[in-house]
Amino acid sequence: MRLILLGPPGAGKGTQAERLVAKYQIPQISTGDILRAAVRDGTDLGKTAKSYMDSGGLVPDAVVIGIIEERLKEDDCANGYILDGFPRTVAQADALKNVLAGMGQAIDHVVSVEVPNEDLVERLSGRRSCKCGAMYHVTFNPPKKEGVCDKCGGELFQRADDQEETIRSRLAVYEEQTAPLIAYYEKAGLLRRIDGVGSLDEIFGRIVEAIGG
Numbered sequence: 133m134r135l136i137l138l139g140p141p142g143a144g145k146g147t148q149a150e151r152l153v154a155k156y157q158i159p160q161i162s163t164g165d166i167l168r169a170a171v172r173d174g175t176d177l178g179k180t181a182k183s184y185m186d187s188g189g190l191v192p193d194a195v196v197i198g199i200i201e202e203r204l205k206e207d208d209c210a211n212g213y214i215l216d217g218f219p220r221t222v223a224q225a226d227a228l229k230n231v232l233a234g235m236g237q238a239i240d241h242v243v244s245v246e247v248p249n250e251d252l253v254e255r256l257s258g259r260r261s262c263k264c265g266a267m268y269h270v271t272f273n274p275p276k277k278e279g280v281c282d283k284c285g286g287e288l289f290q291r292a293d294d295q296e297e298t299i300r301s302r303l304a305v306y307e308e309q310t311a312p313l314i315a316y317y318e319k320a321g322l323l324r325r326i327d328g329v330g331s332l333d334e335i336f337g338r339i340v341e342a343i344g345g
């Protein structure tokens with residue numbers, strides 16, 4: 133199954149993608165995670181991406197399209213994947229369609245996770261991350277011990293772009309550049325809308341139902 137999780141920052145795409153990975157045994161491909169790893173490793177890609185990411189803007193289309201093109205060719209993508217945070221612009225969606233057509237593939241479902249704006253700010257500003265990839269929320273999903281990852285014992289941190297001012301710009305960028313993809317995929321007959329408010333289990337159940345169980 134080839135799935136796109138669409139939704140604003142803070143909609144819970146990453147958290148739900150993790151659960152989908154476990155259920156369907158296909159990889160999660162998060163351009164945000166790939167870019168953050170590149171920044172951490174100080175690669176050329178990371179150096180290019182950092183300033184865009186820190187300001188809450190988008191990394192240029194050509195850069196992320198190149199990343200995805202390479203990633204989709206890897207062996208673990210043979211049975212499908214979950215795209216999380218890509219595509220984010222109409223140009224990226226068009227490029228994805230072309231890349232997939234070249235590989236004889238197509239997207240099966242696009243799940244749009246819908247959450248009101250006021251909830252997003254609260255979710256993102258309380259979000260805490262671990263370098264192992266685990267995510268927490270100071271109120272909604274706190275770790276057992278404050279500031280420490282339950283899974284690996286690592287120290288939790290707040291992503292630079294989860295500071296309140298940057299959150300506002302990320303949401304504005306989403307409205308302007310990514311929200312048009314909802315109509316794009318609706319027109320293509322691929323869109324499944326789900327309510328992204330509720331418990332993690334409830335939301336997961338809605339996604340699974342939307343993509344046919």
Ligand code: AMP
Pocket residue numbers: 141163164165167184185186188189190191192193196216217218219220224293302
């Ligand atoms: P995310 O973890 O998906 O919220 O992504 C964090 C940041 O990485 C975004 O605010 C962008 O700066 C950058 N980024 C991630 N995915 C993309 C993409 N598909 N296109 C452009 N920039 C991206």
